[in-house]
Amino acid sequence: MDETDLLPEPMVRVLADYERHLRAERDLTPHTVRAYLADVAGVLEHAHRLGQTDAAELDLRTLRSWLAKQQTLGRSRTTLARRATAARVFTAWLARTGRASADAGATLATPRAHRTLPSVLRADEARDLIAAAVAAADDGTPVGLRDVAMLELLYATGVRVGELVGLDVDDVDRERDVVRVLGKGRKERTVPFGRPAAAALDAWLRRGRPALMAEGAGGALFLGARGRRIDQRAVRTLVHRRIAEVPGAPDIGPHGLRHSAATHLLEGGADLRSVQELLGHASLATTQRYTHVTTDRLRRAYQQAHPRA
Template identity: 80%
Template sequence: MPSASRSPPYAGRVSEVVEDEGVLPEPMATTLAAYERHLTAERDLTPHTVRAYSGDVVTLLDHASRLGLTEPGELDLRTLRSWLAKQQTLGLSRSTLARRATAARVFTAWLHRSGRAPRDAGASLGSPKARRTLPPVLRADEAADLIRAAAGLADDGSPVGLRDVAMLELLYATGIRVGELVGLDVDDLDRSRNVVRVLGKGRKERSVPFGHPAARALDRWLEVGRPALRADGAGPALFLGARGRRIDQRAVRTLVHRRIADVPGAPDIGPHGLRHTAATHLLEGGADLRSVQELLGHASLATTQLYTHVTTDRLRAAYRQAHPRA
């Protein structure tokens, strides 16, 4: 069951929901609060996802109220399209417009399904296709340099240094998300098989293998680093922050950016860049797309296919550089 700390951002103060200088009509604010409860309690989405979905819906409802609508059930396709057109005049990117159109369709489908609207106004709402840019990734030698540089700083056996090496090794070895990394407990590691149990998006569990270098770094962290850093309240958390409790995502992002800066010529990437790097290197090494999809926890194969464009682009660049008739 979701904890009380994950209550909707607007719960208990629906009359105060504000978008810019406008205030939502009470029926719209009340419906918004109910929608957030649905996203939290029934769909079990993270607080970040709930805020993103509800934030987009707020802009839609604010636009509708300025057009004279007072009930969410009054939304129609014309209103939705005029809202998207207004967003476009504000200079929003195609990817943001596509995301907001998706948020609107999810919201109107819920309105209809829950009996709050006579029809699903967003069922026919189109959205611009987002341009999928190729994410920056490390070369294999740069990834090795990253780990080597971090390991060199951990030669003194400091708990924080051992932790940093273990986290970097695991991020690169598995391609897990930073949120999945910080949520790991000690018992999620299966050292007999070199597998880590990960709770991904939608609370879907998957098992991801890791190699011997990551296993050695984890062993040193668990045997030497974690006991020295652990404080009351750490619980079963695998990775701990400087104060001895479960590390947070911001600290991991800061660590990755700082360590990447130690690698000459490497692109400035964060934990998600290491995830891209892991996927790219898997495909370049001959892994099939379905296996990479399962390892990364992608719901759709189309998401994983982005990395095939990355590897093709890298091969094309290598060809242009090396072939005499390129």
């Protein structure tokens, strides 16, 4: 039984209105819409158990009670923080659209999430990762050429795996060696790539993609084994398989390559604002965590090398 089946009609209606708002007005991805709706449905279900029958009756006490219940169920701080944000966005929408007389979640505190430093590759490990893919592609098969091109582009640009699989051939500009990326919130950005990625892309587009392409491929840049747009799972499998061939490297996925690209850019002297723009981060604070990674590395190197460490 769906959670909304237990809700009174006024709550079901407002949830449907909110879904239309998220899809049509905010133009969020289906995955993001589902996540928001699941969290909001949980809020409304909790409020209904407390005797409320309309979203307009939500108050701060109910929201705090809902979060407290999530905590007793063992939800992580990261999950609690995300759900608190979802509740605040929802109550702000209720107030803004006149569905509630006040914004009940305006002062709802967000539990501070534990921040862990991401695992990243060293620069030599990143080179070994690409080399492993190149060695596997020695037979010149379309799949081998594709794998090299995908790994080169992931590491060169730091794009998210969802952004990579969403690329079309027309998104690649070889005259300027940049790729047009559609990121979170449908925000478009232009990201440069270097000569190794350009060479790998050329080989894939000339000799790999035409041989693999099947009906229904459309303009997809990267294709799966059946000749249609590749999916995220296949890319993750590739990255984990090739990482396993690099001695001592942490077991990372595509997002780990994104972390590695950001870290290496900062270690190479790139400024935070430029890295923020390249990665498509909405907040500079998100990019700043990579400075902690580089500082942590510097500290370890100091402790290992300095006689008075």
